[in-house]
Amino acid sequence: MILKGQKRKLPPEDPDHTEETTAELEGQRQLVLYISLNKYQHGQVLAEPSLRRSVLIANTLRQITLEAAMGKDGGSPTPCGAAAAVHTKEDGCTGMATPDRQFTVTVHNSHSAAASDFSSPPDPQFGVASSRHQADFQVSTPDVCIEGGSEDWESMSSDPDFSLSAAISSILTTLESSIDGNHGGSPAAPRTPLRSLENLAALEGDGASKQGVRGPSWGGWERAEESRATDSCVEVMRSSYLGDLALDDIFQDIDTSLLERELGVLGARGEGHPSGEELLRYLPSLSSTVPSFSSFSSSSSSSSSSPFLSINQNMWCLPSFSSFNPTTTPSGSPFFSSSSFPSSSFPSPSSSSYPGQGLARDGLELDHVMEVLVES
Amino acid sequence: MAGVSGGNDFQWCFSQVKGAIDEDVAEDFGGYVASLELVVGSDRVPDVTVLRPSDIISTVEFNYSGELLATGDKGGRVVIFQHEQESKNRPQLRGEYNVYSTFQSHEPEFDYLKSLEIEEKINKIRWLPQQNSAHFLLSTNDKTIKLWKISERDKRAEGYNLKDEEGRLRDPFRISSLRVPVLMPMDLMVEASPRRIFANAHTYHINSISVNSDHETYLSADDLRINLWHLEITDRSFNIVDIKPANMEELTEVITAAECHPHQCNVFVYSSSKGTIRLCDMRAAALCDRHSKFFEEPEDPSSRSFFSEIISSISDVKFSHSGRYMMTRDYLSVKVWDLNMENRPVETYQVHEYLRSKLCSLYENDCIFDKFECCWNGSDSAIMTGSYNNFFRMFDRNTRRDITLEASRESSKPRATLKPRKVSTGGKRKKDEISVDSLDFNKKILHTAWHPKENVIAVAATNNLYIFQDKIN
Numbered sequence: 001m002i003l004k005g006q007k008r009k010l011p012p013e014d015p016d017h018t019e020e021t022t023a024e025l026e027g028q029r030q031l032v033l034y035i036s037l038n039k040y041q042h043g044q045v046l047a048e049p050s051l052r053r054s055v056l057i058a059n060t061l062r063q064i065t066l067e068a069a070m071g072k073d074g075g076s077p078t079p080c081g082a083a084a085a086v087h088t089k090e091d092g093c094t095g096m097a098t099p100d101r102q103f104t105v106t107v108h109n110s111h112s113a114a115a116s117d118f119s120s121p122p123d124p125q126f127g128v129a130s131s132r133h134q135a136d137f138q139v140s141t142p143d144v145c146i147e148g149g150s151e152d153w154e155s156m157s158s159d160p161d162f163s164l165s166a167a168i169s170s171i172l173t174t175l176e177s178s179i180d181g182n183h184g185g186s187p188a189a190p191r192t193p194l195r196s197l198e199n200l201a202a203l204e205g206d207g208a209s210k211q212g213v214r215g216p217s218w219g220g221w222e223r224a225e226e227s228r229a230t231d232s233c234v235e236v237m238r239s240s241y242l243g244d245l246a247l248d249d250i251f252q253d254i255d256t257s258l259l260e261r262e263l264g265v266l267g268a269r270g271e272g273h274p275s276g277e278e279l280l281r282y283l284p285s286l287s288s289t290v291p292s293f294s295s296f297s298s299s300s301s302s303s304s305s306s307p308f309l310s311i312n313q314n315m316w317c318l319p320s321f322s323s324f325n326p327t328t329t330p331s332g333s334p335f336f337s338s339s340s341f342p343s344s345s346f347p348s349p350s351s352s353s354y355p356g357q358g359l360a361r362d363g364l365e366l367d368h369v370m371e372v373l374v375e376s
Numbered sequence: 377m378a379g380v381s382g383g384n385d386f387q388w389c390f391s392q393v394k395g396a397i398d399e400d401v402a403e404d405f406g407g408y409v410a411s412l413e414l415v416v417g418s419d420r421v422p423d424v425t426v427l428r429p430s431d432i433i434s435t436v437e438f439n440y441s442g443e444l445l446a447t448g449d450k451g452g453r454v455v456i457f458q459h460e461q462e463s464k465n466r467p468q469l470r471g472e473y474n475v476y477s478t479f480q481s482h483e484p485e486f487d488y489l490k491s492l493e494i495e496e497k498i499n500k501i502r503w504l505p506q507q508n509s510a511h512f513l514l515s516t517n518d519k520t521i522k523l524w525k526i527s528e529r530d531k532r533a534e535g536y537n538l539k540d541e542e543g544r545l546r547d548p549f550r551i552s553s554l555r556v557p558v559l560m561p562m563d564l565m566v567e568a569s570p571r572r573i574f575a576n577a578h579t580y581h582i583n584s585i586s587v588n589s590d591h592e593t594y595l596s597a598d599d600l601r602i603n604l605w606h607l608e609i610t611d612r613s614f615n616i617v618d619i620k621p622a623n624m625e626e627l628t629e630v631i632t633a634a635e636c637h638p639h640q641c642n643v644f645v646y647s648s649s650k651g652t653i654r655l656c657d658m659r660a661a662a663l664c665d666r667h668s669k670f671f672e673e674p675e676d677p678s679s680r681s682f683f684s685e686i687i688s689s690i691s692d693v694k695f696s697h698s699g700r701y702m703m704t705r706d707y708l709s710v711k712v713w714d715l716n717m718e719n720r721p722v723e724t725y726q727v728h729e730y731l732r733s734k735l736c737s738l739y740e741n742d743c744i745f746d747k748f749e750c751c752w753n754g755s756d757s758a759i760m761t762g763s764y765n766n767f768f769r770m771f772d773r774n775t776r777r778d779i780t781l782e783a784s785r786e787s788s789k790p791r792a793t794l795k796p797r798k799v800s801t802g803g804k805r806k807k808d809e810i811s812v813d814s815l816d817f818n819k820k821i822l823h824t825a826w827h828p829k830e831n832v833i834a835v836a837a838t839n840n841l842y843i844f845q846d847k848i849n
Contacts, residue, residue: 028736032682035740049492051580051599052630052649053745056686059628064682 029064036061386758386770386831387847388781389793392472394457395431395840433836435823439503439511442827445473445834446513447841448498452482454515454568456526473843477526479568482517494519500585502594504607512571514594518581521596523572523607532562577603577613584634590641597634597646600627604658616664617646617656632747633692639699643668647704651688655715671713673720683735683744691747696756697828703759705750708732710761710771725771725778728763730801730812743817751826762821765810766837767797783821783835783842794844 036057430451437446445457458476485494496517504512510527535557540546580598587594595604595616602617617634621627630649637643642658654667675684687707695702701722704711708729711721727748731738738744743764750761762768763780771778780797787794800809823836831846 055627055630056649059685060682
């Protein structure tokens with residue numbers, strides 16, 4: 001009963017309870033994030049690619065990052081309180097230091113064994129525990145890191161958000177390229193009312209990326225029938241190295257015959273030869289970022305927005321690319337893996353060699369040569 | 377809510393099931409050969425059925441009179457059932473639906489430009505109003521719409537002069553007299569022929585088609601665009617809605633369904649993945665990017681979760697027969713909107729609210745992306761939609777009562793009344809109730825149809841088509 005004149009007092013908050021609920025929320029966010037990233041990866045392998053599904057997953061990812069960012073800033077109307085903000089930072093920044101609370105590179109590879117071997121990159125990979133959660137998830141499993149311990153998160157506070165937003169933007173870019181056949185965010189053609197669409201196939205076809213590479217050729221990725229146009233980015237990257245006219249002048253002395261032979265095996269050459277405009281689009285950026293190419297191996301926390309790097313981001317995040325042989329390459333993406341660059345020795349795959357592996361090897365040698373050229 | 381019994385409520389009873397081969401009866405279902413039973417020695421191994429993915433029913437639609445019922449499946453086939461006349465022996469039973477025609481509507485294709493396979497799965501079938509003795513329907517897969525003509529032939533000309541009965545040419549010099557060919561009755565033959573093929577107009581996957589009330593045009597909608605076609609013209613269409621952003625990275629919303637107004641040929645609606653419905657008037661502009669009405673229910677902040685947007689995505693939109701209301705289906709509920717009120721629906725029905733606490737696991741196993749359809753009855757007094765575990769739900773708009781029924785073999789005795797089912801949400805599970813955790817999420821009823829005039833419903837459960845009728849009192 002409240003006596004007259006007495007102020008009502010707010011019951012003292014139970015700090016443990018608050019921590020638990022915010023920890024629960026944080027754990028749930030981690031879980032949903034993990035599932036979303038995993039889902040998008042595997043969505044590439046679905047028999048029925050669905051734009052609606054991909055958009056919904058991407059929106060969920062975006063919402064999670066927004067909430068995480070808002071929670072970090074502390075002034076959020078979301079259920080996350082200030083306490084959660086601390087947890088958010090710690091969770092997001094905890095890197096590889098705690099072995100029993102391993103954060104896998106979910107963007108890169110859903111195979112925990114491969115991903116957990118990431119040793120060097122200082123760019124912390126935002127991820128969640130790799131162990132599968134049960135259907136009725138209950139938070140605070142030991143695998144989900146709630147308290148980050150005594151990590152120094154200040155220096156790395158910006159990185160998880162960046163890597164995640166980069167992941168999201170790359171997902172959306174691949175969305176575009178996979179469905180529409182365009183890449184690089186080309187502006188829509190001006191639309192006239194009542195236009196006839198007889199030539200729609202031709203219109204869209206011009207922007208369609210050439211995807212001569214099928215599933216099996218990508219080293220055992222078992223989807224043989226459909227190839228997502230995520231390969232389009234790869235295709236362009238490869239072809240931008242592989243001896244088009246302008247590039248031939250730069251790399252005259254590089255023996256690309258082996259590479260071209262590999263491409264011939266993959267069947268990419270005939271259909272896959274990109275149009276001139278596509279290459280020109282990438283050429284200026286290529287020349288401008290070649291000097292910084294060697295620095296790519298180190299922290300990828302640069303905020304460069306060049307299309308070249310964005311393509312690298314795409315490749316970095318392309319699940320098809322990194323998952324084609326889960327039992328081998330511990331370094332994930334064979335082209336732009338930071339830990340393997342610029343070493344030219346490529347760990348030999350334990351299983352049978354795929355054409356893609358050989359191609360990757362040659363690609364690495366090419367990169368190595370490029371770096372040599374630049375430095376000289 | 378309590379079950380239905382007596383009074384003005386329906387008493388649904390089982391009528392037929394199409395699609396699976398029973399151990400006792402092996403009927404010819406005209407192309408549906410869906411499941412096999414393994415027989416090990418002399419014992420039968422129950423519940424071991426081999427399901428062919430191509431037999432999964434992907435759309436169900438009655439025609440305008442209800443005489444014909446069309447189904448499309450994942451293998452690109454269309455099977456049409458016809459309502460037989462009532463038998464004099466059993467007047468209490470309405471006639472049955474028997475196979476009328478089967479044809480392969482779409483074949484799998486390969487888009488060489490994009491290296492993508494185009495599925496032959498029939499996404500939608502829409503009947504055209506009947507104008508002569510033949511029947512016309514539109515069927516569509518992800519990319520191509522086809523207009524099919526289904527016609528009957530029950531007479532054959534006999535007595536040609538130049539050909540004999542087997543079709544061999546007769547020697548003209550041996551013909552001594554002329555005769556007039558006579559039409560003789562023959563066994564009924566139902567032919568389906570493609571009359572129009574509307575192709576190459578959609579970059580994304582077609583999710584809806586809808587015939588306009590002018591009976592001359594129809595619209596087709598994919599994830600980002602809506603096109604308007606004329607039924608006679610196949611080489612061009614008008615693009616009337618385009619929500620594709622200039623930069624695909626900014627894409628956050630897709631079109632999920634579209635429908636023409638049943639009476640006003642200038643009005644159509646389309647729903648989005650963000651839970652909004654836009655009503656457009658084609659008289660206002662050639663491009664209907666700007667809506668005339670915008671229907672969205674404000675979000676309840678107390679029920680916000682990570683999945684709020686996903687479960688708000690509208691999977692189906694249907695106008696009422698009167699044209700005054702429309703119904704939308706999102707993941708957990710069905711909402712009835714008055715076209716004159718945009719800020720909230722007039723009625724909301726919870727389909728399976730007990731799933732709200734399971735959204736995370738439903739997200740994990742992808743069930744949260746299932747697209748359920750909904751339908752009105754002929755008088756707009758009741759609505760029906762599907763759920764999991766082969767349950768489907770019916771809501772009476774007048775009495776506000778609802779019922780949950782199951783489409784299963786066990787409850788499929790001829791003319792057996794369906795027993796209402798109930799899902800227990802609390803800790804205590806009563807007898808005959810099913811707990812949420814024991815629901816089978818692989819058995820989902822996505823497609824249902826209600827006869828436009830009578831109380832006959834068709835429910836597609838994976839590869840089986842169930843037909844239920846209301847018992848005539």
